[in-house]
Amino acid sequence: MGENYALELKQITKRFGSVLANDHxxxxxxxxxxxxxxxENGSGKTTLMxxxxxxxxxxxxxxxxxxxxxxxxxxxxxxxxxxxxxxxxFKLVDVLTAAENIILGLPGKTMLNMKKVxxxxxxxxxxxxxxxxxxxxxxxxxxSQKQTVExxxxxxxGARILILDEPTAVLTPQEADRLFDILRNMRDDGCSIIxxxxxxxxxxxxxxxxxxxxxxxxxxxxxxxxxNVQSLSEMMVGAKVDLDIDRPEPVSPQKRLEIKGLxxxxxxxxxxxxxxxxxxxxxxxxxxxxxSGSGQKxxxxxxxxxxxxxxxxxxFTDADGNQKDLAKMDSVEIQELGxxxxxxxxxxxxxxxxxDMDMTDNMMLRSYHNGKGGLLDRRGPRQLATxxxxxxxxxxxxxxxxxxxxxxGNVQKVLVGREIAQNPKILMVxxxxxxxxxxxxxxxxxxxNEQKKHGVAVICVIEDLDVLLALCDRIAVLCGGKxxxxxxxxxxxxxxIGLLMTKHEKGGEx
Amino acid sequence: MKKEPFLKMSRREKISWQKRLMIRxxxxxxxxxxxxxxxxxxxxxxxxxxxxxxxxxxxxSERRIWITIRDTxxxxxxxxxxxxxxxxxxxxxxxxxxxxxxxxxAAAAMIYAGDKMPPVLxxxxxxxxSALGGMVWGMIPAVFKxxxxxxxxxxxxxxxxVAMQIVTFCIVFWENPKGSNTxxxxxxxxxxxxxxxLFGQKYGWNVLIVLVFxxxxxxxxxxxxxxxxxxxxxxxENTARYAGIRVRKVIIRTMAISGAICGIxxxxxxxxxxxxxxxxTADGRGFTAIIVAWLxxxxxxxxxxxxxxIVFMQQGAVQIATQYGLNENxxxxxxGIILFFLIGAEFFINYKVExxxx
Numbered sequence: 001m002g003e004n005y006a007l008e009l010k011q012i013t014k015r016f017g018s019v020l021a022n023d024h025x026x027x028x029x030x031x032x033x034x035x036x037x038x039x040e041n042g043s044g045k046t047t048l049m050x051x052x053x054x055x056x057x058x059x060x061x062x063x064x065x066x067x068x069x070x071x072x073x074x075x076x077x078x079x080x081x082x083x084x085x086x087x088x089x090f091k092l093v094d095v096l097t098a099a100e101n102i103i104l105g106l107p108g109k110t111m112l113n114m115k116k117v118x119x120x121x122x123x124x125x126x127x128x129x130x131x132x133x134x135x136x137x138x139x140x141x142x143x144s145q146k147q148t149v150e151x152x153x154x155x156x157x158g159a160r161i162l163i164l165d166e167p168t169a170v171l172t173p174q175e176a177d178r179l180f181d182i183l184r185n186m187r188d189d190g191c192s193i194i195x196x197x198x199x200x201x202x203x204x205x206x207x208x209x210x211x212x213x214x215x216x217x218x219x220x221x222x223x224x225x226x227x228n229v230q231s232l233s234e235m236m237v238g239a240k241v242d243l244d245i246d247r248p249e250p251v252s253p254q255k256r257l258e259i260k261g262l263x264x265x266x267x268x269x270x271x272x273x274x275x276x277x278x279x280x281x282x283x284x285x286x287x288x289x290x291x292s293g294s295g296q297k298x299x300x301x302x303x304x305x306x307x308x309x310x311x312x313x314x315x316f317t318d319a320d321g322n323q324k325d326l327a328k329m330d331s332v333e334i335q336e337l338g339x340x341x342x343x344x345x346x347x348x349x350x351x352x353x354x355x356d357m358d359m360t361d362n363m364m365l366r367s368y369h370n371g372k373g374g375l376l377d378r379r380g381p382r383q384l385a386t387x388x389x390x391x392x393x394x395x396x397x398x399x400x401x402x403x404x405x406x407x408x409g410n411v412q413k414v415l416v417g418r419e420i421a422q423n424p425k426i427l428m429v430x431x432x433x434x435x436x437x438x439x440x441x442x443x444x445x446x447x448x449n450e451q452k453k454h455g456v457a458v459i460c461v462i463e464d465l466d467v468l469l470a471l472c473d474r475i476a477v478l479c480g481g482k483x484x485x486x487x488x489x490x491x492x493x494x495x496x497i498g499l500l501m502t503k504h505e506k507g508g509e510x
Numbered sequence: 511m512k513k514e515p516f517l518k519m520s521r522r523e524k525i526s527w528q529k530r531l532m533i534r535x536x537x538x539x540x541x542x543x544x545x546x547x548x549x550x551x552x553x554x555x556x557x558x559x560x561x562x563x564x565x566x567x568x569x570x571s572e573r574r575i576w577i578t579i580r581d582t583x584x585x586x587x588x589x590x591x592x593x594x595x596x597x598x599x600x601x602x603x604x605x606x607x608x609x610x611x612x613x614x615x616a617a618a619a620m621i622y623a624g625d626k627m628p629p630v631l632x633x634x635x636x637x638x639x640s641a642l643g644g645m646v647w648g649m650i651p652a653v654f655k656x657x658x659x660x661x662x663x664x665x666x667x668x669x670x671x672v673a674m675q676i677v678t679f680c681i682v683f684w685e686n687p688k689g690s691n692t693x694x695x696x697x698x699x700x701x702x703x704x705x706x707x708l709f710g711q712k713y714g715w716n717v718l719i720v721l722v723f724x725x726x727x728x729x730x731x732x733x734x735x736x737x738x739x740x741x742x743x744x745x746x747e748n749t750a751r752y753a754g755i756r757v758r759k760v761i762i763r764t765m766a767i768s769g770a771i772c773g774i775x776x777x778x779x780x781x782x783x784x785x786x787x788x789x790x791t792a793d794g795r796g797f798t799a800i801i802v803a804w805l806x807x808x809x810x811x812x813x814x815x816x817x818x819x820i821v822f823m824q825q826g827a828v829q830i831a832t833q834y835g836l837n838e839n840x841x842x843x844x845x846g847i848i849l850f851f852l853i854g855a856e857f858f859i860n861y862k863v864e865x866x867x868x
Contacts, residue, residue: 016520306751332754343752351748357741364738365753374734 005067006031006161006192007052007083012061014047021047024061025218027211029161034183034193036203036224038236039213040437041407042395045196048213049163052194053085054078065161084154085163090146092138098145099134102153124155128185131178143292144175151182162186163194168202173465173498180206198437200229201466214238233438243438245445245470247489248453253281255317256457257303257426262312262327264298264481272298274481275506276312280426285448285458287472287489289465289497295481296461297346300428303459304343305331318425335366342424344415346431346461348408352415355404359385359396362403363418388417392443409440416444420451427451429460433467445471465494482506519861533855541851545844553836560830564841567829568822578818578825580713580783583720586810586817587778588799590720590727591771593808594764595648596800597731599744602765604651604666605772605796607673608644610789612773614677615643616780617787620696620703621684632703637777644773645766647673652765656758670796674789681788693786705782716782723771728810740764772796805852820845 007029014022022044029035039045050056052063054072062069065081072078078085092101099118118134125132132141132148141149147167154162164183168176183193183206197203203210203224210227212219212235219235234240257280264273273295280286288296301307303314305326314326316339326334334341349355353362363381371377385399392413396406403411412432419427429448433441448471452458462468468475472489477500485500485507500507546557568578588605595602616636623632651665686694697703708714731737739760743750750757780787798820806812827841 304752331751332756335754345752347748350746351752354742354745354749356745361738361741365742365749368735368738369754374736375729376733376735376738 004030006065008064008067009048009052010062010064012048012051012058012063014044014051014056014058020216022051022058023216025213025216027218028221029192029194030209031192032187032190033208034187034195034206035221036207036210037194037196037213038198038200038203038210038232040236040439041409042215043213043236044216045213046165049085049165049194049196052078052083052161053163079157079159082158082160083163084157084159084161086147086150086154086165086167088165090150092146092149094139095137097135097137098132098141098149098152101138101149102134102156106157121152121156125152128155128182128189130182144171144179147171147179155186160190161192161194163196165196166198167195168197168199176202199464200232200438203232204229212236236437237439243442245442245467246449247471247473248449250281250284250473251453251455253283256280256282258313258315258317259303260313260315262299262302262314263310264295264302264307265310266298272481273302276481276483277506277508278476278483278486280457280459282425282457283452283455284473285452285460285471285489287468287475288459288461288478289468289475289501290478291501292463294478294501296478297430298481299478300343300345300430300459300461302327303426303428304341305329305334316426340422340424340426342419342422342427344412344419344427344429344432346434348411348415349404353403353411356402358402359389359394359399359414362414363388363421366418366422384418384421388414388421392417409436412436412444413440416447420447424451424456426457426459429458431461431463433462433464465497468497469494477501477507480504483508485510517863519863522860522862525859530859533858534852537851537855537858538848541848544851545847548843548847549840553834553840555834560834563830563833564823564826564844567827567833568825570829574825576711576713578821580716581821581824582814582818583713583716584775584779584783585795585799585802585821586814587720587723587775588772588795589802589806589813589817590723590810591644591768591775592799592803593727593768593810593813594731594737594740595768596803597737597744597808598740598761598764600652600655600761600765600768601663602648602651602666602768603663603797603800604647604669605775605799606792606794607666607670607796608647608769608772609776609779609792609796610670610673610677611647612640612644612776613780613787613791614673614680614776615639615773616703616777617684617693617696618680620781624697624700624702629702629706633705633781636703636781637774640773640777640780641770642773644776645770648765648767648769648772649762652762656761677787677789677791684787692788695785696780696787697785703781704785705778713782716778719774719778719782723774724810724814727771731808731810736760736763801849805849819848823848 005028009025009027012022012025025048037045047056051058052072054074054077057073063072064070070081072081093104096104099121102121103117121134130148130152132145138146138149167179171179187193195207204227207224209221210224210232211221214236229243233243259276259278262273262276263271266272276299288299290296298307302309303326309327312327316324316326324337324339326339345351354365360378360382363384364376368376382399388394389396389399394410394413396410403414416432432444448458448460469489469492474486475489475492475497476486477484477497479501482504484503484505486509487496549555549557549560567574569575588609592602592605616639619632619636619639623635627635647669651662651669654660654665655662681691681693684693685691705715708718731740739755742753742755743757743760747757776791779791784791802813802816802820805816823841823845830836830840
């Protein structure tokens with residue numbers, strides 16, 4: 001009975017204190033198939049995978065590999081059973097080459113014959129059509145190449161069951177397509193693959209079957225061919241969901257920010273922004289598209305005063321028509337000028353929030369210096385934390401538990417909630433829904449739209465072009481630090497934007 | 511065969527303070543039990559006699575009690591000085607140097623101005639000078655860190671040796687009697703620049719000064735805007751810049767405070783305890799205080815308890831060394847074992863370990 005299955009989980013239960021992370025979960029993975037695991041944040045996907053990979057040990061239940069019951073107590077055990085996992089955050093040594101990383105930690109003879117090993121790995125690379133140079137150092141590689149190294153590492157260890165945790169979160173659409181081709185090759189070669197993702201389109205494009213988890217419980221496994229976006233998201237959430245993103249007409253847009261000839265360089269002296277011209281209007285959402293690392297982060301940070309501009313101007317126009325140049329100011333000076341500028345950075349814990357502090361203390365991060373005297377006033381922030389927790393339905397034991405312990409979606413709600421509470425004139429958000437489930441994502445889109453209706457100039461960097469096209473009034477495309485074009489969000493196409501994403505020329509409004 | 515792991519660990523979400531205390535007390539008792547075993551195995555002595563000797567050494571007479579209090583206050587003062595720096599994740603292991611410079615400044619004022627000023631003014635001048643000396647010594651590595659991102663651990667460590675050389679150099683001028691290569695008791699006859707008695711107690715001022723710092727530093731770290739900035743900078747400089755905090759300013763300001771308090775510890779030692787200066791004035795307490803600060807998680811009131819515990823053991827060590835002819839290192843062994851258990855107890859406070867159920 002069990003021999004068709006590469007992996008079977010029976011009645012797996014895992015508790016963390018009083019929290020039930022997995023509640024009697026059953027799961028089957030056939031040989032030669034790609035199984036997608038779908039579920040909102042906190043539904044127990046990662047916990048389940050960690051048990052298969054030996055990071056956690058289940059409290060109850062059985063795991064069967066190739067029909068035989070096994071006990072996986074450490075990642076070493078799972079390697080022996082041919083299970084490999086590629087984590088969201090790569091576990092590679094930067095200063096070593098790809099080949100060195102791949103063999104790292106493997107037992108071997110006293111003398112290492114690097115040539116022979118490299119040839120073996122190269123054979124594996126050719127077989128599946130990977131695109132990497134084994135002698136390249138990790139720090140010289142792009143994110144997608146690093147991911148490839150992780151996959152090859154697992155295959156070289158003889159993995160026949162591969163688990164990928166949100167592999168496309170860091171990839172461009174083209175890179176994701178290439179990854180999918182490779183995964184299909186591996187499946188046809190007899191590998192079984194589990195992929196965890198939030199993106200329903202990818203699930204439909206890639207997987208053979210989809211298993212759905214909700215709040216730690218196993219809901220169902222369905223054939224991908226018989227599913228669609230609507231049916232999957234309903235199973236995930238457990239109720240009907242509205243997947244349409246609203247796009248109200250802009251209300252009397254006025255020029256709020258005018259960027260002219262903005263150029264920035266990084267520490268190595270390489271231009272991260274190159275002669276950027278851009279106008280941002282009040283009451284509209286301006287989207288920023290581009291392959292990751294094209295200057296999106298630098299553009300937002302330059303406006304926020306966190307990145308020094310080499311040349312160019314950033315003219316801010318307030319409601320009375322007064323103009324101020326923000327290009328030469330740092331974040332403190334901008335704040336002192338009274339330019340209310342909200343910024344939700346890409347790095348939520350690490351820039352936007354302090355992980356070890358609770359919600360109250362995080363609320364004060366941008367406002368603690370207001371008020372007289374040298375002592376802190378925690379009353380206002382505490383009230384704000386309570387309000388935001390209720391309004392945005394943030395799931396946390398209390399406002400005094402550290403934000404580090406919250407799930408990604410809740411962390412983002414805390415951050416966005418705080419920034420909006422400043423009553424900003426300009427709201428900048430970077431990757432607001434990366435790694436966040438459907439429901440929370442839509443809450444955040446709604447918040448952005450509300451701000452737009454209040455006349456705020458909203459700038460958002462989003463990697464998902466479908467969302468960008470549904471949400472934004474205008475979309476500026478960055479390529480290599482240049483603006484290669486600004487298109488109308490209502491009439492532009494994905495293909496058109498895709499072309500601009502690789503066009504290394506300065507372009508204007510279309 | 512299916513094999514279960516023998517023990518299961520999981521993170522605790524919440525733990526009541528009673529349970530926390532219970533775990534720590536259990537750790538302390540367990541450590542004393544292990545110490546007893548070690549004492550018995552090594553020197554074949556009744557461990558309870560040894561414990562009693564330690565108790566006597568620290569608290570056996572009024573004089574001993576006051577020495578224990580005096581040393582507790584000095585250790586506490588240094589730990590209070592280190593707390594803001596470590597909370598900012600600035601690895602200040604230069605307290606030794608800051609104490610020495612502060613102490614040398616106080617001694618200099620005592621020697622050169624001892625007979626030229628009214629006693630109260632002299633004490634104020636000494637206090638200010640030692641604070642300024644420690645402040646400068648703390649700010650040097652901070653400025654280099656803030657502007658050129660130098661490694662503060664190495665920098666503060668090396669400054670300790672520079673401070674020692676400065677003191678050695680000063681001793682050449684201050685030695686008394688000539689040729690002894692020591693400074694001797696300063697102003698022995700006039701007692702100028704010695705902290706006077708307070709409430710009839712010789713070390714009254716020491717206690718008062720340090721307890722004021724304890725309260726002020728507690729409030730500073732927990733309830734002031736500066737304290738908040740220190741936590742944010744310690745967590746992530748990126749977040750600090752994002753929040754509009756001037757990181758350089760905070761680093762330099764915090765180290766100025768840290769150095770100044772360590773310098774004042776030097777004043778308390780010179781003016782309130784030893785009345786002399788030598789390269790051994792700090793006596794490793796700048797390093798011991800690091801343990802005190804971390805073990806107390808920067809809560810200055812817990813620091814008081816931890817400092818007392820450590821000084822208690824050190825005083826007890828001297829006693830068992832003389833009474834039983836044991837080496838003074840014997841108490842280091844005991845202290846080491848106790849600290850091992852107390853720090854180990856943190857693991858059981860953060861994690862729950864259970865026997866795996868079938």
